[in-house]
Amino acid sequence: MDLMFDVSGLAGEKEEFSTSKKDVLKFLKIIGVDSRFVSYTPDKIYINNLRFSKFSRKRQATFNKQYPEIEVVRSSLFQKICSKSSKHLALEIKPNSLVLMPKDNFIVELIMEPYTRKYGARLVYEGDYDLMVNPLILDDQVNDIFEGIFNGEGLNFNINSNEIYPLINVPLNWINSFLEMDGQKSIENKNKNRLAASFSEFLEDVAPQYKENVVKAAKYIEKKLETEQ
Structure with missing residues (x-):
């Protein structure tokens, strides 16, 4: 059962949570959202898998009270895309891999971002790497x-x-x-x-x-x- 969370009792002053990525992800964890199944951007949070993320409407309401400027995207199409992607990525990415990313590819950025938490992957744009992302469709x-x-x-x-x-x-x-x-x-x-x-x-x-x-x-x-x- 979902609960409406009073985060003030957990974290003291509301201002303790900044708009930094670290604090946004920390807040999601506090309200019960599994951030391994969402994609973070400064302006939007994209749900990859509604069930596994546990990002219910009530949790979204709690999140938006703290971060009204960050939109939560609940696109079923994006979730289907992530589901298709995960069937390949889950077999190929090893923990703590250095992953060379393509430049200026928004959809790949969204898909790969949660793997920094799922597998501890580090996304790089130059230099040494273990795996390189090929955006072949x-x-x-x-x-x-x-x-x-x-x-x-x-x-x-x-x-x-x-x-x-x-x-x-x-x-x-x-x-x-x-x-x-x-x-x-x-x-x-x-x-x-x-x-x-x-x-x-x-x-x-x-x-x-x-x-x-x-x-x-x-x-x-x-x-x-x-x-x-």
């Missing part, structure tokens, strides 16, 4: 596969062992729908192969869920070929 992975087939090159995954792919299971339309809703700039496919794009558009009309099936089929074929060599 599902649509580009599928188009890369089609391009390789149409060019007679075989299956083409372009997957590197020292890279992690937060968006590899996430379709472009999900990403741009969320970015548009949040007032952010949309992104475009990086694979510009016209034949691959046209074939993808055709499949989208006849089988909207085809992308993940294409990737699964291609991975299965690649593994079969590897075992037969």
Whole structure:
């Protein structure tokens, strides 16, 4: 059962909580929110997983009494994106990893930020690193596969062992729908192969869920070929 928290009794004067990231996260912990399942920005808190974060409406009301200037984003679409991302990231990120981030990629920043608390990952933008974030999206992975087939090159995954792919299971339309809703700039496919794009558009009309099936089929074929060599 949720409770309305009187934080004044826990922390003395209300002014003790500044708007610093450290204090905002501390306050979330005090009111019972698990910050491993939210993404922090100075202006907004994005819920990644409503159930695991325990960020109920009552807790949100308590939070907004202390921080009325910080918006809590309860987007179900963003939660779906995070769920897709976690299926890959949970298998690839090791505790305390140094993760090299791409520059100026808002959606990747949001997705990766909680992993600083989940796994103690450190997000860096230059210098040494253990893993590098590749912002490859599902649509580009599928188009890369089609391009390789149409060019007679075989299956083409372009997957590197020292890279992690937060968006590899996430379709472009999900990403741009969320970015548009949040007032952010949309992104475009990086694979510009016209034949691959046209074939993808055709499949989208006849089988909207085809992308993940294409990737699964291609991975299965690649593994079969590897075992037969």
